[in-house]
Amino acid sequence: MSVNPRPPLLRVLAESRVAWLAVPAVALLGGLVLLGQSVVPVRHETIAAAVEPAPVQIAQAEQPAAAPPATAEPAAAPPATAEPAAAPPAATAPAPAPSTDDAASKAPAAPTATAPAASTFSADQKKELEQIIRNYLVSNPEIFLEAQSALEAKLEKEQAEKLKSAIAENAKEIYRDPKADVAGNADGDITVVEFFDYNCGYCKRGLHDVIKLVETDPKVRVVFKELPILSKGSEEASRVAIAAGKQGKYWDVHRAMLEAKGVMNEANALAIAGKLGLDMDKLKKDMASPEVEAEIKKSEALAKKMGVNGTPHFLVGDRAIPGAPEDLYEQLENHVTELRKSGCAYC
Numbered sequence: 648m649s650v651n652p653r654p655p656l657l658r659v660l661a662e663s664r665v666a667w668l669a670v671p672a673v674a675l676l677g678g679l680v681l682l683g684q685s686v687v688p689v690r691h692e693t694i695a696a697a698v699e700p701a702p703v704q705i706a707q708a709e710q711p712a713a714a715p716p717a718t719a720e721p722a723a724a725p726p727a728t729a730e731p732a733a734a735p736p737a738a739t740a741p742a743p744a745p746s747t748d749d750a751a752s753k754a755p756a757a758p759t760a761t762a763p764a765a766s767t768f769s770a771d772q773k774k775e776l777e778q779i780i781r782n783y784l785v786s787n788p789e790i791f792l793e794a795q796s797a798l799e800a801k802l803e804k805e806q807a808e809k810l811k812s813a814i815a816e817n818a819k820e821i822y823r824d825p826k827a828d829v830a831g832n833a834d835g836d837i838t839v840v841e842f843f844d845y846n847c848g849y850c851k852r853g854l855h856d857v858i859k860l861v862e863t864d865p866k867v868r869v870v871f872k873e874l875p876i877l878s879k880g881s882e883e884a885s886r887v888a889i890a891a892g893k894q895g896k897y898w899d900v901h902r903a904m905l906e907a908k909g910v911m912n913e914a915n916a917l918a919i920a921g922k923l924g925l926d927m928d929k930l931k932k933d934m935a936s937p938e939v940e941a942e943i944k945k946s947e948a949l950a951k952k953m954g955v956n957g958t959p960h961f962l963v964g965d966r967a968i969p970g971a972p973e974d975l976y977e978q979l980e981n982h983v984t985e986l987r988k989s990g991c992a993y994c
Contacts, residue, residue, distance in 0.1 A: 837986050917931075
């Protein structure tokens with residue numbers, strides 16, 4: 648592609664070896680830190696258990712036994728004339744033994760294990776961890792490739808999910824814009840959309856696969872979205888192509904400009920249009936019209952909403968093909984065939 652289609656973070660990792668080499672190191676360091684934090688609380692709890700006093704049960708052991716019921720008959724009362732003997736002091740009932748719960752509540756509270764401080768490693772421990780990480784990475788360098796592959800897969804999955812959502816929200820503008828320039832069957836059952844730039848080398852390479860698809864599938868419909876992001880000449884060529892569409896010559900001019908050698912700009916695009924027999928006065932007038940300007944701006948805004956930041960970029964249903972892979976035609980054909988079987992509500 649002319650512009651890297653990867654998400655920004657993935658592009659940074661792909662282009663900077665130093666950046667992605669840090670990914671597994673940071674992940675491993677984080678894991679060791681968490682491991683250290685999980686070990687420290689265990690030690691605290693073990694110490695707390697060692698110093699915790701045994702449950703207090705002395706109260707039950709020292710509880711006085713209840714006085715046995717008296718079995719002896721009371722002594723006969725003395726004669727009435729005699730003063731009654733002083734009653735012996737009433738036996739005091741022993742205080743009720745405190746319950747186990749009460750004893751436990753009065754026992755000294757066990758020390759509570761506290762969370763470790765934010766930094767649980769000394770300077771020497773940190774230095775040792777750094778050496779462990781370094782040795783591990785040097786001994787297992789393949790982890791860098793594994794981390795990069797995992798990151799790429801994750802980002803591509805996230806990008807695909809976002810793309811599906813964006814396509815569903817903008818389906819009509821993408822696939823059924825009445826002003827869009829079309830190749831193939833204008834009433835085709837499946838629509839393929841291409842974002843492109845006339846100075847994009849990969850767009851030039853992918854052109855022949857698009858031509859093959861149009862010529863071999865009489866029911867396919869291809870919609871072109873101008874995305875002149877490479878140069879001022881790209882925008883000038885887009886103006887010529889859109890203006891040519893007003894004379895029913897868009898597909899002819901489009902093919903000729905992508906097949907041409909060298910840089911495409913206004914002068915070269917007009918020369919091609921002249922050879923194809925277009926009305927040049929009308930063409931130049933239409934090129935400067937607000938309608939052509941609005942068409943280019945609309946495609947650029949749509950690409951931004953879709954997260955398309957490079958050319959070419961193909962959409963088929965809710966599926967995307969960034970760039971121009973060697974098997975572009977096969978991918979396009981397979982997507983079209985699958986959508987015909989499963990059905991596509993908006994393409």
